[in-house]
Amino acid sequence: VGCDRSKNLVDICGEKNFQAFVCDALSVPIRSGSCDACISIAVIHHFSTTERRLATIRELVRLLRPGGTALIYVWAMEQEYKNQKSKYLKEKNDSKGKEEEISTDMAQRSLSDQKPGSSSQDSACSSHLLSNSKDKDCDAKPVADSRLPVHTNRTSFHSQDLLVPWHMKGCNKKKEERIDEVVLPAGSKGSQELSPVFHRYYHVFCEGELEAACRSLDCVRVQKSYYDQGNWCVILEKL
Numbered sequence: 410v411g412c413d414r415s416k417n418l419v420d421i422c423g424e425k426n427f428q429a430f431v432c433d434a435l436s437v438p439i440r441s442g443s444c445d446a447c448i449s450i451a452v453i454h455h456f457s458t459t460e461r462r463l464a465t466i467r468e469l470v471r472l473l474r475p476g477g478t479a480l481i482y483v484w485a486m487e488q489e490y491k492n493q494k495s496k497y498l499k500e501k502n503d504s505k506g507k508e509e510e511i512s513t514d515m516a517q518r519s520l521s522d523q524k525p526g527s528s529s530q531d532s533a534c535s536s537h538l539l540s541n542s543k544d545k546d547c548d549a550k551p552v553a554d555s556r557l558p559v560h561t562n563r564t565s566f567h568s569q570d571l572l573v574p575w576h577m578k579g580c581n582k583k584k585e586e587r588i589d590e591v592v593l594p595a596g597s598k599g600s601q602e603l604s605p606v607f608h609r610y611y612h613v614f615c616e617g618e619l620e621a622a623c624r625s626l627d628c629v630r631v632q633k634s635y636y637d638q639g640n641w642c643v644i645l646e647k648l
Contacts (some may be wrong), residue, residue, distance in 0.1 A: 501562075631646075
């Protein structure tokens with residue numbers, strides 16, 4: 410059984426005869442202790458505070474029967490690990506990059522009134538979790554002002570909390586209906602046209618951060634913690 414916040418993605422699952430429904434990862438409408446295994450892929454890094462990320466893991470554990478296991482994947486701050494670049498960095502293509510890149514200054518201006526979801530209390534909580542982890546050498550830099558940095562696609566991360574631009578291609582919306590339009594760089598395909606760009610929030614995890622969050626729950630045993638192609642992953646067991 411699958412679930413997702415996006416109704417469109419759930420509809421695609423239905424078309425393929427998979428069982429799926431729309432729900433919030435913080436409140437899954439499934440009985441406690443009714444699942445042998447749960448998988449959470451690329452979900453938890455979209456929650457904007459340490460408390461909410463921990464609550465999502467706690468909700469995942471609630472669904473498991475005693476002895477049940479869960480697999481969690483989140484995006485890693487370290488896109489280059491042990492001298493190996495992740496698939497995300499390797500897939501950078503010069504021609505594509507020109508279409509995908511967005512002017513940070515322009516994006517910052519359009520986002521100047523938006524506040525990040527984190528707080529000083531959240532940062533303190535995150536620091537406490539990291540203090541128990543194996544590696545404390547994360548290069549994350551705190552956000553100095555009220556604006557979240559906008560990430561440049563296919564590049565290394567310079568902040569743990571950021572906005573990733575998603576460019577909508579082949580959009581049939583009328584010009585006046587498009588959201589957050591940005592002119593593409595000169596010389597790129599369609600540079601004379603306006604392309605709708607959506608900014609999606611991410612909290613990228615430093616080494617040991619996900620594992621520390623899981624270990625902070627009394628009812629959980631971490632079976633394995635590892636790095637996989639730009640992601641930090643944990644396999645945990647409910648006690």
